[in-house]
Amino acid sequence: xxxxxxxxxxxxxxxxxxxxxxxxxxxxxxxxxxxxxxxxxxxxxxxxxxxxxxxxxxxxxxxxxxxxxxxxxxxxxxxxxxxxxxxxxxxxxxxxxxxxxxxxxxxxxxxxxxxxxxxxxxxxxxxxxxxxxxxxxxxxxxxxxxxxxxxxxxxxxxxxxxxxxxxxxxxxxxxxxxxxxxxxxxxxxxxxxxxxxxxxxxxxxxxxxxxxxxxxxxxxxxxxxxxxxxxxxxxxxxxxxxxxxxxxxxxxxxxxxxxxxxxxxxxxxxxxxxxxxxxxxxxxxxxxxxxxxxxxxxxxxxxxxxxxxxxxxxxxxxxxxxxxxxxxxxxxxxxxxxxxxxxxxxxxxxxxxxxxxxxxxxxxxxxxxxxxxxxxxxxxxxxxxxxxxxxxxx
Amino acid sequence: xxxxxxxxxxxxxxxxxxxxxxxxxxxxxxxxxxxxxxxxxxxxxxxxxxxxxxxxxxxxxxxxxxxxxxxxxxxxxxxxxxxxxxxxxxxxxxxxxxxxxxxxxxxxxxxxxxxxxxxxxxxxxxxxxxxxxxxxxxxxxxxxxxxxxxxxxxxxxxxxxxxxxxxxxxxxxxxxxxxxxxxxxxxxxxxxxxxxxxxxxxxxxxxxxxxxxxxxxxxxxxxxxxxxxxxxxxxxxxxxxxxxxxxxxxxxxxxxxxxxxxxxxxxxxxxxxxxxxxxxxxxxxxxxxxxxxxxx
Numbered sequence: 001x002x003x004x005x006x007x008x009x010x011x012x013x014x015x016x017x018x019x020x021x022x023x024x025x026x027x028x029x030x031x032x033x034x035x036x037x038x039x040x041x042x043x044x045x046x047x048x049x050x051x052x053x054x055x056x057x058x059x060x061x062x063x064x065x066x067x068x069x070x071x072x073x074x075x076x077x078x079x080x081x082x083x084x085x086x087x088x089x090x091x092x093x094x095x096x097x098x099x100x101x102x103x104x105x106x107x108x109x110x111x112x113x114x115x116x117x118x119x120x121x122x123x124x125x126x127x128x129x130x131x132x133x134x135x136x137x138x139x140x141x142x143x144x145x146x147x148x149x150x151x152x153x154x155x156x157x158x159x160x161x162x163x164x165x166x167x168x169x170x171x172x173x174x175x176x177x178x179x180x181x182x183x184x185x186x187x188x189x190x191x192x193x194x195x196x197x198x199x200x201x202x203x204x205x206x207x208x209x210x211x212x213x214x215x216x217x218x219x220x221x222x223x224x225x226x227x228x229x230x231x232x233x234x235x236x237x238x239x240x241x242x243x244x245x246x247x248x249x250x251x252x253x254x255x256x257x258x259x260x261x262x263x264x265x266x267x268x269x270x271x272x273x274x275x276x277x278x279x280x281x282x283x284x285x286x287x288x289x290x291x292x293x294x295x296x297x298x299x300x301x302x303x304x305x306x307x308x309x310x311x312x313x314x315x316x317x318x319x320x321x322x323x324x325x326x327x328x329x330x331x332x333x334x335x336x337x338x339x340x341x342x343x344x345x346x347x348x349x350x351x352x353x354x355x356x357x358x359x360x361x362x363x364x365x366x367x368x369x370x371x372x373x374x375x376x377x378x379x380x381x382x383x384x385x386x387x388x389x390x391x392x393x394x
Numbered sequence: 395x396x397x398x399x400x401x402x403x404x405x406x407x408x409x410x411x412x413x414x415x416x417x418x419x420x421x422x423x424x425x426x427x428x429x430x431x432x433x434x435x436x437x438x439x440x441x442x443x444x445x446x447x448x449x450x451x452x453x454x455x456x457x458x459x460x461x462x463x464x465x466x467x468x469x470x471x472x473x474x475x476x477x478x479x480x481x482x483x484x485x486x487x488x489x490x491x492x493x494x495x496x497x498x499x500x501x502x503x504x505x506x507x508x509x510x511x512x513x514x515x516x517x518x519x520x521x522x523x524x525x526x527x528x529x530x531x532x533x534x535x536x537x538x539x540x541x542x543x544x545x546x547x548x549x550x551x552x553x554x555x556x557x558x559x560x561x562x563x564x565x566x567x568x569x570x571x572x573x574x575x576x577x578x579x580x581x582x583x584x585x586x587x588x589x590x591x592x593x594x595x596x597x598x599x600x601x602x603x604x605x606x607x608x609x610x611x612x613x614x615x616x617x618x619x620x621x622x623x624x625x626x627x628x629x630x631x632x633x634x635x636x637x638x639x640x641x642x643x644x645x646x647x648x649x650x651x652x653x654x655x656x657x658x659x660x661x662x663x664x665x666x667x668x669x670x671x672x673x674x675x676x677x678x679x680x681x682x683x684x685x686x687x688x689x690x
Contacts, residue, residue, distance in 0.1 A: 043514075043519055043617070044519050044520075044521060044615050044617065047518070047519050047520060179662065205660065205661055206660070206661065206662050207661035207662065207664075208661060208662055208664055208665060210621065210664070210665070211661055211664065212411060212652050213407050213411060213652050213653050213656070214661075215403055215404055215407040215653060215657075216398065216404065216653060216654075216656050216657030216661075217661060219398040219401065219403060219404075219657075220398065223398070235521070239523065239612065239613055240612065243528075243539065243611075243612075246528075246530060246539070247530055247537050247538070247539045247542070248403070248537055249530070249537065263521065264520065265520070265521040265522060265523045265613045266523075268522070268523045268524055268525070269523035269524070269525065269613055270525070271525045271528075273528070303520075305520065393530075
């Protein structure tokens with residue numbers, strides 16, 4: 001008797017046969033696994049990374065596939081939703097390794113997720129080039145199977161931001177920070193550095209992520225009239241700060257907004273008023289970095305918006321490192337690990353080399369909006385333009 | 395600090411935030427009042443309204459101000475259709491309203507997830523924002539961004555219109571009658587059916603307009619609706635379910651906590667103050683701040 005179940009099975013078997021048949025002629029695709037937030041509170045934050053992944057896959061497949069030790073193989077993603085939960089990411093990376101048996105792994109989104117999966121990678125001796133993670137806690141991870149491309153680690157940023165202030169003759173600052181982990185960590189390193197440099201903290205406040213109005217905080221800052229305002233924000237409150245600082249004419253010549261300004265919405269919301277705002281970032285499209293302008297253009301073409309100078313570029317850089325390592329070492333995990341750990345890689349962010357878990361070449365840097373574009377303004381030598389004072393909000 | 399408290403700048407912020415909360419809560423309150431349906435998808439309608447204004451502006455070149463009547467109409471038609479298509483049939487039969495009251499939470503929750511995911515699918519999760527009327531005007535000591543002033547005027551104007559409508563229009567009075575005594579209203583000849591459809595239309599329409607207004611002020615994404623649902627719930631429960639006028643007073647109170655409360659303490663106390671007041675108000679005024687007397 002033909003039941004619906006047997007019919008379905010027959011159809012599925014037929015479908016499988018067809019799909020297997022169609023691949024039999026070409027080289028097997030390389031299966032690359034990852035878990036990322038596709039639902040839950042981090043879905044917006046993880047989006048620029050996801051977009052960089054998709055773009056890279058499309059580009060590599062258009063070039064005929066990924067160079068695996070000399071053979072070109074098409075890329076296939078095996079991706080899961082970690083539901084914005086690190087413990088879920090742990091389970092999924094375990095599953096990707098043991099049950100899906102993927103050929104390569106790429107990074108999840110966010111610091112806690114990288115930290116959570118590190119022991120799994122260690123256990124299975126599976127190398128992963130990390131992308132969007134930044135915390136001093138990364139250095140506590142056992143070096144070996146995970147590396148981080150970012151140079152925006154809070155303690156170094158605190159030191160560099162202080163230097164930037166000193167160089168621009170800042171004697172007093174107002175500091176506000178979102179209480180979420182990254183900005184809080186940034187803050188704990190920033191205050192001592194500022195004091196060391198003899199910079200007075202005139203006003204100081206912390207605010208919750210669901211802040212709706214900053215009038216009270218900003219009125220205080222306006223009265224204190226500091227030389228610099230350091231707003232350690234997350235994307236959600238970055239434009240709120242800028243809009244209300246504009247309304248109240250908070251006119252400090254140096255204004256720093258930590259996370260948010262590199263995302264496309266910020267420039268759309270602020271327009272010309274964004275000019276002069278300094279933010280975190282160590283990437284921009286520039287001639288010196290081969291492929292950076294092409295990446296920027298391809299991203300804009302595919303998604304009709306600018307890449308996030310922070311997260312999209314970090315994700316893309318991590319893929320470039322992996323791609324070059326695989327071209328040399330193939331898919332053997334030990335060889336791959338040794339290559340990533342020892343080699344120097346050419347990326348859209350210039351040369352990258354790891355020492356332990358960290359990228360040792362890219363310096364901790366800052367971007368500034370100048371004439372509507374983000375320019376690297378810090379540190380000198382790495383920068384593409386000089387720091388400009390913010391001249392009002394018009 | 396004292397200077398800041400008296401400067402008028404905080405008052406302006408309070409009024410802007412308060413008027414938005416009032417407008418958002420208004421729609422929730424009307425639908426709850428007439429049908430005893432708790433629309434947990436209300437904030438998502440605000441989100442959809444924001445997208446409506448955004449697309450009309452960026453793709454169609456429509457001024458967001460011109461888009462507002464279109465959003466109102468679109469929201470109202472959507473509300474009417476939702477009522478006709480989803481709820482009317484469920485409201486028929488014995489004891490149906492009581493049964494639906496419990497089910498409506500699940501139903502609206504489903505709608506909320508549906509709206510969010512449809513928006514995420516078609517509009518992507520990228521946060522959206524645009525610039526509109528963002529020059530700053532000064533009036534004495536008070537600095538006002540033009541779009542915030544516009545939001546204040548439009549949102550409070552609409553709230554006032556609805557209050558006048560409820561007080562002086564026959565249809566408005568019928569709506570109030572249904573809110574207060576559903577069966578009695580039916581007996582004296584109020585067309586409950588029509589009133590319910592109307593409350594859906596006004597409720598959805600006002601949410602869409604609120605969304606259009608909010609889109610001028612802040613960036614939004616498919617998941618931006620939920621905080622508005624929460625704020626509207628707090629406002630509606632503070633004011634008393636179904637009590638539209640008291641809801642507006644509660645919206646102002648909520649906004650005062652966001653600005654003055656925070657100014658007097660610290661921004662980190664925002665949630666403590668907000669929900670502390672909420673719990674305290676529920677203990678002291680279990681029927682809402684102005685009780686039910688206002689409406690009798």
